Each structure stands twice: as structure tokens, then as C-alpha cells.
Amino acid sequence: MEKPTLYIVIPCYNEQEVLPITKDLFLNKIKELVNLEKISVDSRILFVNDGSKDNTWEIIQKISKESEYFKGISLSRNRGHQNALVAGLMTAKEKADITISIDCDGQDDINAMNEMVDAYLDGCEVVYGVRKKRTTDTAFKRFTAEGFYHIMNLLGAEVVFNHADYRLLSKRVLEEFSEFKEVNLFLRGLIPLVGFKSTSVYYDRAERAAGESHYPLKKMLSLAFEGITSLSVKPIKLIIELGVLISMISFIGVIWAVVSSIQGKTIVGWASTVCIVCFMGGVQLLSLGVIGEYIGKIYMEVKQRPRYIISEKTWADERKKEKDERG
Numbered sequence: 120m121e122k123p124t125l126y127i128v129i130p131c132y133n134e135q136e137v138l139p140i141t142k143d144l145f146l147n148k149i150k151e152l153v154n155l156e157k158i159s160v161d162s163r164i165l166f167v168n169d170g171s172k173d174n175t176w177e178i179i180q181k182i183s184k185e186s187e188y189f190k191g192i193s194l195s196r197n198r199g200h201q202n203a204l205v206a207g208l209m210t211a212k213e214k215a216d217i218t219i220s221i222d223c224d225g226q227d228d229i230n231a232m233n234e235m236v237d238a239y240l241d242g243c244e245v246v247y248g249v250r251k252k253r254t255t256d257t258a259f260k261r262f263t264a265e266g267f268y269h270i271m272n273l274l275g276a277e278v279v280f281n282h283a284d285y286r287l288l289s290k291r292v293l294e295e296f297s298e299f300k301e302v303n304l305f306l307r308g309l310i311p312l313v314g315f316k317s318t319s320v321y322y323d324r325a326e327r328a329a330g331e332s333h334y335p336l337k338k339m340l341s342l343a344f345e346g347i348t349s350l351s352v353k354p355i356k357l358i359i360e361l362g363v364l365i366s367m368i369s370f371i372g373v374i375w376a377v378v379s380s381i382q383g384k385t386i387v388g389w390a391s392t393v394c395i396v397c398f399m400g401g402v403q404l405l406s407l408g409v410i411g412e413y414i415g416k417i418y419m420e421v422k423q424r425p426r427y428i429i430s431e432k433t434w435a436d437e438r439k440k441e442k443d444e445r446g
Contacts, residue, residue, distance in 0.1 A: 123216035125152065125162040125236065128207035130200055131179070132169040134223045138178050141225040146188055148229050157236045163214070165190045166223075167207040170197030176431070183433035195430040201304040204284060206427040212293040219287045221248075227285045228322035235287040235320050244292050244315035248285030251321045277311045279319065286310065302426055358406045 127145055131138065145164045152158045168176040168191065179191035192210055194203060204220055211218045217239055221227050227248060235246040284306055288296070296313050311317075 122156060122159045123236075123239070124159040124214065125149070126211035126215035126218045127162075127164045127232075128167065128204065128211055128218050128220045129164065129223050130167045130169055130203040130207060130220075131171060131175050131223045132197065132200070132203070133171045133173045134175050135171075135173040135178060137224050138166075138175060141223055142182055142189070144225060144229055146186060148232055149188055152232065152236060155233075157233070157240070159216075161214075162188075163190050164188055165192070165207050165211055167191070167203045167210075168193040169200065169203035170194050180433055189433075191433040192429050193431040195428040198427045200284075201306055202426045204306065205304060206429060208288070208293055209297060210429070212290060212297065216290050217287055218293065219285075221285050222283075226324050228324065231285070231320045231322040232287075238318050238320065239287055239289065242316060243287075243318045244289040245310060245313075245317035246287035247279045247282045247317065247319045249279060249319045249321050250281040250283075250324050252323070278307045279311065282307060282319070289315075291315070300423075302424065304426070358409060361402065361406070 127149060129145070142164075149158075149162055149164055153160055153162060166179045166189070168179055170193075176191070176193050179189070179193075183189045183191050192206065194206060198206075208218055208220065217236070219232055219235060221229070231248055235248070238246045288310070292310075292313055292315055295315075296309070299309060299313075
């Protein structure tokens with residue numbers, strides 16, 4: 120059997136502190152897999168600079184000159200982790216038989232790649248990297264993160280529990296995934312929709328090798344809401360159910376008010392009126408906000424703007440190279 124070509128795809132945003140440390144980990148791992156004859160010598164490490172404001176791109180350019188195993192592309196501006204990852208995957212799709220996506224911070228166990236490649240060689244097209252436990256997280260982060268996966272599944276978005284974006288994808292999966300044209304991306308939910316034979320590899324997650332996390336609570340909540348509204352319409356259905364429930368309660372309240380009025384038990388007061396008005400106003404604003412989020416997503420989708428624009432590569436474009444050779 121011909122050995123597959125592997126591309127390790129690594130999105131980077133302001134990673135000048137951690138990149139010089141983790142680049143050697145990735146390089147040693149890909150050389151190890153080549154020496155074990157699990158992958159082809161044409162395998163590479165592809166860094167995706169997501170519009171970094173520091174020296175990340177300069178570092179990628181430098182290490183690409185030091186070793187043929189390193190490649191890099193730079194987006195024209197910051198497009199977010201998911202779009203940067205897709206840019207790398209779509210670039211690697213043209214050259215690789217399999218890709219493994221992983222973050223640059225060194226937290227995900229790089230040795231899990233051996234099991235991922237073995238699973239691919241055994242016939243799996245998708246291999247998910249799943250955390251065994253969250254001992255490195257704070258109690259609050261552990262609670263919110265695990266709650267996120269439960270809520271996602273409850274609302275109809277099919278996600279793998281404790282899996283982020285550390286995964287192996289075959290060329291066949293990437294070819295089919297390229298037909299998904301939506302701009303609002305949540306890869307954890309989209310990849311299971313593609314289908315094909317899949318399995319999971321479990322690993323322990325470490326602390327960041329250097330620098331600070333680029334996913335504070337605000338970004339995590341934004342990602343969660345993005346995932347729910349991108350993959351499920353259940354929030355709108357919940358609004359309908361809430362509306363029916365409130366209507367029933369209101370109807371009962373009207374009957375109670377009429378009966379109390381007939382019996383002469385009514386009293387003049389503003390507290391109950393204010394409470395009802397505030398409650399109804401809050402529910403209406405919340406409902407309009409959820410509906411508005413969906414309308415906003417439709418607005419962005421119909422524009423059909425590109426997900427990303429690649430401004431630079433560390434290798435010469437083939438057409439430009441051919442033109443230079445001719446001329």
C-alpha cells in the first residue's frame with residue numbers, strides 16, 4: 120500500500136511566543152511518522168497566519184526557509200480560527216491524502232497523531248481527538264465547557280463530546296466538505312454531517328507551552344452561540360413553545376382577573392402591572408434577538424462573500440513558476 124501524504128494544518132494568531140517552541144515538536148513528530156513508514160516523505164507542516172499583529176508571519180517565513188517540511192500561508196486579514204483552519208484544509212487538500220488539524224499552543228498531545236494515522240490506515244476517514252478529562256481547566260471552565268457540549272446536543276447540533284478541532288480528515292472527506300458553502304462555520308458540528316467511517320482517539324491535554332489563551336470566556340460564549348445558530352433551528356422552536364406557554368398563563372390570568380372583578384375583589388395597584396410588563400418586554404426582546412441572529416446569518420450567507428483571502432505563501436505559485444521558467 121502506498122504511504123499517504125500527511126499535512127499537519129496549524130492555525131496561528133499572535134503566536135510569536137509559542138511558535139518557536141512548538142515548531143520543533145511538530146517537525147520531530149512528522150519525521151518520526153516518516154521514519155516509521157506510516158506516511159510519505161512528501162508530508163508537510165502547514166501554518167496558517169490568521170492576520171496576526173505580531174511577528175508570527177515573519178517566524179513562519181523564516182522556519183520555512185530552514186526546513187522543507189515547513190510551509191505557510193497568510194490570510195489578508197484576521198478571519199477567525201474556523202475560517203483560518205478551513206483555509207489551511209482547503210490548501211492542503213490539493214496536496215495531501217490526509218490532514219491533521221491542531222492548535223499551535225502545544226496543549227493537544229501530539230503523540231495522538233500516531234493513533235490517528237493508524238486508524239486511517241485501518242479504514243477510518245475521520246478520526247476525532249477527544250480529551251480524556253479536564254484536569255488542567257478551572258472548575259468554572261470545566262463546568263461551562265462540558266455544559267456547552269450537552270446544550271449543543273440538546274439543541275440538535277451533533278458534536279463529539281470534549282472534541283475541539285484536533286482531528287484527522289481524509290482527502291475524500293475534504294472533497295465532500297468543500298461542497299459546504301456556508302460562511303458561518305462551526306467545524307465541530309459540520310464534520311459529523313459529512314459522514315463516512317469515523318472513530319475517536321483519547322488523550323490528555325497539557326498547559327500552554329507559552330503565551331496566553333486566545334479564547335477567553337467572551338469568545339467561548341460567542342463560539343457556542345455561533346455553533347447553535349449555525350446548526351440548529353431549535354432556539355426558534357423554543358421561542359414558539361415559550362410563546363404558547365406564556366399565552367396559556369396570560370389566558371388563565373385574564374380569567375382570574377375577570378372573575379375577581381365580578382366578585383368585587385380587585386384592588387388598585389401598580390406592582391403586578393409593572394412585573395407583567397417587564398416580564399413580557401424581556402421575553403419579547405429576547406425572542407427578537409434570537410430571530411434577529413438567524414436573519415443576520417441569512418443576510419451574511421446570501422452575500423456569498425469569500426470566507427478568506429490568501430495574501431501570501433511561503434512557496435512559489437505553480438503558474439507563476441511555469442511563467443518564469445518559460446520566460
